[in-house]
Amino acid sequence: VSTQSTGLAGGVEQVEQSGKNCLKVFDSVLVIQEKNKVVIQWEGSNMNDMYADAVLTLCLQIEANPQAIKQSSLRSITQGKDRSTFEDRVQKLLMEMYGEENVNYQPRLKYITITVDTEKAVVNLKSYEVQM
Numbered sequence: 001v002s003t004q005s006t007g008l009a010g011g012v013e014q015v016e017q018s019g020k021n022c023l024k025v026f027d028s029v030l031v032i033q034e035k036n037k038v039v040i041q042w043e044g045s046n047m048n049d050m051y052a053d054a055v056l057t058l059c060l061q062i063e064a065n066p067q068a069i070k071q072s073s074l075r076s077i078t079q080g081k082d083r084s085t086f087e088d089r090v091q092k093l094l095m096e097m098y099g100e101e102n103v104n105y106q107p108r109l110k111y112i113t114i115t116v117d118t119e120k121a122v123v124n125l126k127s128y129e130v131q132m
Contacts, residue, residue, distance in 0.1 A: 021033050025055050026055075029041070029042045031059075040059070047128050047129075054093060090112065098116055110124065119132070
């Protein structure tokens, strides 16, 4: 999880909580490794919910095919192909969730605008704030 999360989030920190090994991803999602399970904890907010969704998706992918994840990580590290930026990955995630036609990425301004029906949300990629 740590290797894949680093590629996704850029910042993964190993921490200890109640004597258990944990990872802190995006400075907001705590992944606790227990004997036969992984517990994911976060404080609810629009952005943290999105981060937690990404971490959960990653955990499910690892569980479904751990060998493919290991090979992918190794190729990425050895061949230096992991050049996507965090902003690009957030944009891709939002486009998959809400549709390409509803997501407008403005890289110079570091904003992503999501429009669904009559509702509009603007994600500031510098401060990670969402304005509705």
